[in-house]
Amino acid sequence: MNIRSHRNFIVFALLPALLIYALFVFVPVIWSAYYGFFNWSGIGEAKFIGVKNYVEILQDPVFWRSLKNNFIFVLAAVFGQVPIALVLAVLLHKSNMIQRFLRSAIFLPMVLSTVVIGMIWQYIYHPQIGILNFLLESLGLESWKLQWLSDNKIAIYSLLPPLIWSFVGLYLIIFISALQNIPGEVHDAAKIDGASGLRKLVSISIPMIWGTIQVAIILCISGSLKSFDLVYIMTKGGPAHATELLATYMYNSTFTSYRYGFGSAISTTIVVISLLLIGTSQWLTSRRGKK
């Protein structure tokens, strides 16, 4: 449509969305980079201290622990959720009754609040009343019973099943709709050439939906970096920082220790790390896709 006659309308229509979005998403990101240079307890004067907060973060073992835990989450998502969802999508992309039912069942956790998911799994893992230890006992595997969430060697790994459980459904649905977009002739041609199921998956389906897989990997990375709620509900980052993530580290520094400047610096670090990770994964997957 013609620009001159509708100039006012265009400006007016875009303004509210741009304002709210800029003010509550973009400006805060810039601000936290700025606050990161201050020593501030939330009340009173903020004192400019240069890059001290950032230096302190890099020297803090808790930061490195959190970063490592975040990486464990990202790896579990990329190498757990994506392959499981891909295999399930290949098996479930047609629409008979059982397939539709299974799809809905696998997707269901996506509509639950993370608070509820965290609490359900807390009960599952509970050392005395939890059904996991109860199950192990009734199978005669008493020695396998563990303090799933309070043993600092295994707590972080105990968080992975709920993480995978709650998000596989999302990727399943994404992959199914990508698979359904592959034209039927491609499969017919493969059948005539005598390609088997596995062969078809590796040399036709996966390359044809590679773009979607790439998107899924990006979602996995940004999704795993967002998994504050689950950890906050289940372990609060403990025991002894064993399950600390960057986001819980930031939350605890800011709202438990009242170090707003330091917390802001961690926030900025989180943005930088996630953009770096997403950039790297884009670069890696697009190179592989071209091969």
Next chain:
Amino acid sequence: MSSTMLSIRKIRSSIFWAILIGYGIVTIYPFFWLIISAFKTNEDFYSRPFGLPMNWQWENFTRAWESAKLGTAFMNSLIVSLGSLAVTLFIAALASFVLARFQFRMKGMIMAFFVVGMLIPIHSTLVPLFILMKQIKLLNTYWALILPYTAFALPTAIFVLSAYLMSIPKDIEEASFIDGTGVWGLFLKVILPMSLPALSTVTILSFLHSWNDFSFALVFISKTSLKTLPLGIANFADGYQTDYGLTLAGMTISVIPTVIMYLIFQEQVMKGMTAGAVKG
């Protein structure tokens, strides 16, 4: 030869199905366990964790509703979810209409600006938003949640809506301009009704997102009378940790609306989840 091959195939496919159904049961079991345990007494909960309740304790639900003030939390969740939904739908539809149907200079940049928002980790904005809310005196008000929920729903909403609006043929607006309808008339009377499928997708996604949010509510709301359902449930667990039936009943109550919505609008929910990702 063909009969043995056929039976091998049959065995293989039944193993496949057994694994699949096994996986389905494993995924749905925690949810099933939550609901049946919500009806149990503590003794029942301890002694038969896998069994059905001995006596169905319906009063767990009424006790949970009353003692944890879930009614207030329910209302608060409803107000902030519907509030941000209304704002999101209107301003996202307006912006998408312009971005999808008009040609102007900054268009590509503005679109990119919104899309980048999908990659920003929500939690990295918590501290600065908290400071901002404190300064403009919005902490402990409904707006402290409505505005950020709207802001974070906008990228996806604009993405889904503008992709849909671009697929509507061009003649539509020409016809309505000849009829003498202005841009507003075109937007309100033609474009909005036509984009109902995309609008309902956006509705479901943003509602789920704000109904289930925990972190913004945790940081921006400390007044008991304003707490949303996820906060109520989380606090509730701290206070009544040893009354399992009660806690689980509270959790069940909080998931009922989204599960019902999911069961009714299943196809739409799934379409909405994929709309952005596949085209992106």
